[in-house]
Structure formats: C-alpha cells, structure tokens
Amino acid sequence: YSRLQNKTVFITGATAGIGEACAWNFAKAGASLVISGRRESRLNELSKAIKNECPSAKIYSGKLDIQQKSNVEKFVAELPAEYKNIDVLINNAGLVLGLDPLQNVLESDMDTMLNTNVKGLVFCTQTLLPLLKKSPSGHIINIGSIAAIEAYKNGSIYCASKHAVRAITQSLRCELADSKVKISEIDPGMVETEFSIVRFKGDKDRANQVYRGIQPLVAQDIAEIALFIASRPTHVEVCNLTVFPHGQYTATLSHRSE
C-alpha cells in the first residue's frame, strides 16, 4: 500500500463500523487522516488508540454532522493547512432507520436517511471536489450497499437513498473523466456493525437476528477493500464492487445454518 504513504484521506462517519475500520487501515498504510462524525468523544478515543499503535500517525478529528451543508463547508474551511491537501474522500457516513412498509415510514426517519445518505454525501463531495482536483491522485470512494442495486420489502427509503448514491457515482464518473479524480463505489451486503442497532433504534436482540446463522462481513473486510481500491495505480479505476458474506445471495436471502 506504499501508494498511500503521505496521502491525506478524509473519512466521514469514522466513529463506528466501516468508517472506524477505514481509519485504522489507512493510518497503518501511512496515510494522514481527517476523521469526522457526530460523536466527538469516540473520535478522540479513536485518534488516541491509533496514535498509541502507530505513533507516527497524523490525524485531525472533528465533530461533523454532514446533514447541513454549512457544517461541512465550515469544517473543511477550518482544516489546518497540513490537512488541506485531500487526496481521498471516503463517503461512508450513512444509516437506515426502521424496516417498515412505506405507508408507515415516519417523515422524520425519511428526512434523516435522505439528508445523510444522499444530501450529506453530496455536500461532502461538492465541498471537497476542488481540493481533490488539486491532487495528482484524487479519489472518491462511496459506500453504497446492495440496497443500491436491489430494492426490498420494507426498505423503500433506505433503498431509494442508496440507489441515489449509485446514480450519483455514475453521473460523477462521467463528469470526472476529464480530470484526474477517480470514483469508486463499494456495495456491501450484511456487515455486522452498529448499522442494525441503529436501524432498530437500540433493540440489540432484533439487530442480532439479522446475522442469525450466517457469518456476516465485518467492518475490517470492507476497510481492506477500500484500501485495495484506493491503492491501485492512477489509471486503474474500480467502478462498483459488490461484496457479500458467503451464503448471502440477495439483499434479503441468505443460506443460514439454523
């Protein structure tokens, strides 16, 4: 992963799951990090833990809710000079709330999903694109989902949000073709993180049921893929990479040992 030495990687949603695992992996590969999320104490703990294990790691962390464009712009404007040359943006922050028929979807849940998964991703991309264009190897990595490819029962708004991510990735690939900036999307199936606990609003028993009888992916699996994608030579652009735990074969169907 020597191509990541001295690169600066901006990760949204680094307080848990895939974003946190990306922070560890990119730091170990020698990249400087800008990590963000809404839970500041977790960011401080993560920075401390990484620096403990990799004393030379360079990490800037700050609280950021990506739902408001002004937050994103302020955060980026206030980056210290040594963290302003962003090479890689990992648009990871995202969430699902509920598993309900469309008829019953709460407007507040819909707003949170769309404002985070779609608008927040766009705000981060718009704000960082001018910096990525200055890099000799700018790269956007969007964390999509199998829900970007399939729509499933009771998942309408989350699936719509991830279908939007896929569309945005594709449109941007066309728009960026005459620049040096690459764009990739990783579309995972089941990854055991805080994702299902958030979906079921803290109901851990229900969240555990999602992974019953299957060995799900873990955040590290996705971080390793992100690291692989980000470290290809400049002319190699991984477009969309779908990844399932073995045994899963659609968004909602898996072989489970009961």
Ligand code: NDP
């Ligand atoms: P986690 O719940 O473990 O992590 C989600 C991260 O997103 C947290 O760091 C959270 O930080 C952050 N986040 C949520 N809302 C905001 C916001 N408004 N502003 C900034 N950060 C925010 O879930 P995962 O790691 O699994 O999810 C990461 C991405 O992977 C998401 O986009 C998700 O849709 C996608 N994904 C997950 C799959 C899975 O099965 N787990 C499968 C396919 C895709 P904080 O709460 O501190 O703000």
Ligand code: 8X3
């Ligand atoms: C997460 C995967 O199938 O729960 O994006 O929507 S799924």
